[in-house]
Amino acid sequence: MSEGRCIIVPMTTLGAIYLPQHPPEALRDVAVAADRAGLAELWLWEDCFLSGGVAASAAALAWTERLRVGIGIMPVPFRNVAATAMEIATLSRMFGDRVLPGIGHGVQDWMGQVGARAASPLTLLREYATALRSLLHGEEVTVSGRYVQLDAVRLDWPPAVIPDLYVAATGPKTLALAGEVGDATVLAGGTSPAGVTEARELSGAKDLVVFVPALPGDSAGRLVAAREKYGHAFAGLSGTAAEIAEGVRLFAAAGATRVILQPLEEDDPIAYVRWVAEEVRPLVG
Structure with missing residues (x-):
């Protein structure tokens, strides 16, 4: 990055990811450390076949006071839409706007492993998200779609405040x-x-979340190794806290409203959330 360069962008939310490659029982100490350090958001992944996103997020929310917890994401082929609505509504009623529920059509190979691969993932996602939003709004839903079928389903305990989806x-x-x-x-x-700019144009989203691999210190080689491991473009950041903060501003300028920094599996998750909250966040502006 250029010496002394300063990019001025609107305030963006900075968070961190707790990777599910760490054991579920380690989450408590990470969530508490993140909360105490003032981290705005901690996002949890529901990758197959690691830890469950709903159970993990409920525990993290219960252990903390201010931390917002994102589930990124719940694969829709896994759960009946009524069950997902019940889970989100329950979390929202207990923890308010600290719950950030995410859904997606899932990784198709994984969905095939559990016998839930949809012939048309987009059709499934459209039907599912539409029904889910109606249920969370407290509506009675009857639908007979290709994938989603509901007969006069209404939540008895819809969210008091409807969460963003x-x-x-x-x-x-x-x-x-x-x-x-x-x-x-x-x-x-x-x-x-x-890619963020392109995604914003294609989606028209006012709220755009991007997960960004970000490693402290001289870690460029580790990012290269991650690219080779995952076999796709793996844009990331490395360097001092100031250099990471400048990179975050680049993503924000491109249209990201939430930049969620992602460690690698070998990184200490407690040290990582503290680094994001205490060293990088104050420099982002």
């Missing part, structure tokens, strides 16, 4: 759909600032 998306069609059926769009880790 975060929808994960990658390709152009999914991005357009996410902007149509969701309140916010979630982009995968490794998305570049140019």
Whole structure:
């Protein structure tokens, strides 16, 4: 990055990810450390076949006082939409706006492993998100779709305050759909600032979440290794806290309203959330 360069952008929310490759029992200490350090958001992944996103988020919310917790994301083929509505409504009634529920059509190979691979993931996501939003608004829902069938279903305990629905998306069609059926769009880790701009144009999302691999110190080699491991473009940041903060501003300038920093599996998750909250956040502006 250029010496002395300063990028002025509107305030963006900065958060961190707790990777599910760490054991579930380690989450408590990480969540408490994040809360005490003043981290705004901690996002949890429901990758197959690691830890459950709903159970983990409920525990993290119960252990903390101010921390907002995102589920990024719940794969919709996994759960009946009424069950998902019940889970989100329950969390929202207990923890208010600290709950950030995310859904997506899931990784298709994983969905195939559990016998839930949809012939048309976009159709499923459209039907599911539409029904889910209606249920969370306290409506009685009857629908007979290709994938979603409900007969006069209404939540007895809908959310007192309806949460925003975060929808994960990658390709152009999914991005357009996410902007149509969701309140916010979630982009995968490794998305570049140019990719953020393109995603914002395709989705029309006012709230755009991007997961950004970010490593302290001289870690460029570790990012290269991650690119090789995951086999796709893996845009990330490394360097001092000031250099990371400048990178965050680049993503914000590209249209991201929430930049959620992502460690690698070998990073200490407690040290990481403290670093994001105490060293990077004050420099973002």
